[in-house]
Amino acid sequence: MSHTKIKHSALRRLTLVTAATATALLVTAGPASAHVEVESDKAQALAENVEISFEAESESDTAGITKLRVVLPEGIAPADVTYGEGPKGWKFTSADDGYTIEGPAVKKGVNAEYSIVVKQLPDAKELPFKTLQTYEDGRIDRWIELDENSDNPAPFLKLKAAAPGAKPISPSPSRTETAPSPAPTPEAAESPASSSARAEKKDDDSGLSAGAWAGIALAVVVVAGGAVYLVRRRAAASE
Incomplete structure (x- = not known):
């Protein structure tokens, strides 16, 4: 093989190696593929x-x-x-x-x-x-x-651009939690009879009942009447 042919063969191999190296570098430098x-x-x-x-x-x-x-x-x-x-x-x-x-x-x-x-x-x-x-x-x-x-x-x-006339539709309603109804208070759960009894008990706890006050008022009237009668009787006897 002549010296000229050897030189051309070496240049060809060098060109192929250079091209392969450049290709590898380009692939390595490219964006990472999404997995x-x-x-x-x-x-x-x-x-x-x-x-x-x-x-x-x-x-x-x-x-x-x-x-x-x-x-x-x-x-x-x-x-x-x-x-x-x-x-x-x-x-x-x-x-x-x-x-x-x-x-x-x-x-x-x-x-x-x-x-x-x-x-x-x-x-x-x-x-x-x-x-x-x-x-x-x-x-x-x-x-x-x-x-x-x-x-x-x-x-x-x-995404491609929206089609002519395309518009956003109403969004789906978000889920809302319904607040539980408040539990009835003990007072609200009572019957009318028990409520009345509880009111009377409250009167007893806080003082005399209405009936007791009525009895006291009657006694005061009776005593006052008796006192007036005695005064008038003594006045008549002294005349």
């Missing part, structure tokens, strides 16, 4: 009755996923979210700021897939669904960063 994926066929602002699907990728070879805790984005109320489908035996529970689905661990290395239905999507360009992913051994993966280039990015659902 909870989210998608919807109706990903459009102000769309109604939208089914949203999630896939939480398994990051463990030794334990299965048992729970997913999701914080809803601004503009979606927990009352406007219903459960669609999910792993067998998993239950859906609403929270003040989102929801939780949990149940028996899925198989090791298997992704957890589920769906929800939202009454109406807000008028926004993208929606982050912060997610805490728990495994049966207690490990928790926190996909909560709002920076998509971070190591633990939250899954984002990109």
Whole structure:
């Protein structure tokens, strides 16, 4: 092989190595892939009755996923979210700021897939669904960063612009607790007879009863009358 051919071969190998290295650097420098994926066929602002699907990728070879805790984005109320489908035996529970689905661990290395239905999507360009992913051994993966280039990015659902004429619908009424009726007081629960008896007892406790005062008044009248009679009799006898 001539010196010229050897030189060209070496240059070719160097070019291939350089290109491969540059490609590896570009891949490494790119944004971290979200480990909870989210998608919807109706990903459009102000769309109604939208089914949203999630896939939480398994990051463990030794334990299965048992729970997913999701914080809803601004503009979606927990009352406007219903459960669609999910792993067998998993239950859906609403929270003040989102929801939780949990149940028996899925198989090791298997992704957890589920769906929800939202009454109406807000008028926004993208929606982050912060997610805490728990495994049966207690490990928790926190996909909560709002920076998509971070190591633990939250899954984002990109939305198309709202359709012409689309408007926000009335929000679902929030659940209100009905205050229990106050328990009746002992006085209110008494019968009229017992109430009267209690009033008389109160009179006895505080002083003489009305009947006693009437008797005293009669005695005073009788005594006064007798005194007047005696005075008149003595006056007549002295005349």
